[in-house]
Amino acid sequence: MTTNPLCPACHGKTTFLAGESREALDRVWNLARCVACGTSFTFPKPDDATLQEVYRSCFSYEWYRDHYAAKKRDACQRLEEYRSVLGKHVLDFGGGVGYFSEVARAAGYDSTTYDPFTTAVAAAPASWDTVVALHVLEHANDLDRICRQMKAFLVPGGRLLLAVPNFSGRGYREVGMQWVWAQPPLIHLFHFTAVGLRALLTRHGFVDIQVSYHERWDANNHCDVTHARLYRISGALWGMPLLRRIPAYRRLIAMGNSRLRFHGLRRSLARPPANRAEYSELQVTATLPRT
Ligand SMILES: [Zn+2]
Structure with a gap:
């Protein structure tokens, strides 16, 4: 019996x-709820x-490359939202391809991307005014370890900014674990x-x-709850067997879908729910005390 x-x-x-419960990599994974x-x-x-086996075998880095323009546009939107929180030195923790730090550097911040699993040279400890971790925590297998790692980079009085899928939002409630940002059992280990x-x-x-709660181009209530079926089909066109081997086809679909989704994002924001906690993204900022 499992405890x-x-x-x-x-x-x-x-x-x-x-x-x-779901099967993946030849074993069964359960979902526990606090x-x-x-x-x-x-x-x-x-x-x-x-x-590491999950990211080697099941994760599509190609998708990120093909949706580069949309991810960069999202990073620009985030930078505008975060300006009041950001200090001069900004560490993009677990930032993957590095869209956010790229956009932040272009706007005059001293910013770099650091990923504990893939970056060869560690960023300097205790020297960053702000550590942002955008959609990182839900992938982590050890919350205490990742909190210690992020904390070690901050200067005293520095700010931490986390963004994760919102487990209290409409997406999880109405679409369940099929929701676009749920991704159980091994891509997203946590639903916060x-x-x-x-x-x-x-x-x-x-x-x-x-x-605070937010909507984004790649997960919002217009695209991923109200019209979830339609957007799931258009999203699947990108990964069509055989056709996905043709880079020009993939990039064309990625461009079309990105435009559709940014349109959906505007539609979603135009009709805000009575309670913003219905939105797709949960964002938390926190300060490291000076003493
Ligand atoms: Zn709990």
Whole structure:
């Protein structure tokens, strides 16, 4: 019999969600949910070697290359939203291809991308005014380790900015684990709530924790809840067997789908819900105390 794990975010008790077990890499992964903070997560916890195997075998870096223009446009939108939080020195933690730091450098910030798994040279510790981690935490297998890593880069008084899929939003509630940003069991290991992230960051000594909710081009309620079927079909055109071997075809589909999705994002924002917690992205900022 499997013993229920404690919640890695708030250390609360958990239950297993019936019907949410999935098979991947020749074993079964369960989905546990915290009774206290609502955070859900893959259990058992995959180790580092398993995750490296996941990214080697199942993750499409090609998709990111083909959607470069859209990702860069998203990074520009984020930079505008984040200006009041950003200091001069900005570390883009786990930033993959590096869209955000590229856009930030062009706007005059001293910014670099650092990924603990892929960057050969470590960024300087305790020297960054702001650490941003955009859609990084949900991929991590050890929340305490990643919090310690991010914290070690900040100067005293520095700010941490996290963005993750919002487990309390309409997407998860109405589309479930088929929602575009759910990606269980091994791409996204965590499905976060604001209560869970608050508990996690408080435990790691952060203060002044602020929560906000957002819509994005690659996940919003217009595209991924109201018209989810339509956008899922248009998204699947990019990965069509045989055709996906033709780079020009892929790039054309990526361009068309990106335009459609930015249009969908505007539609979604034009009709805001009564409660912004319905939105797709959960964002949290927190300060590292000076003492
Ligand atoms: Zn919890």
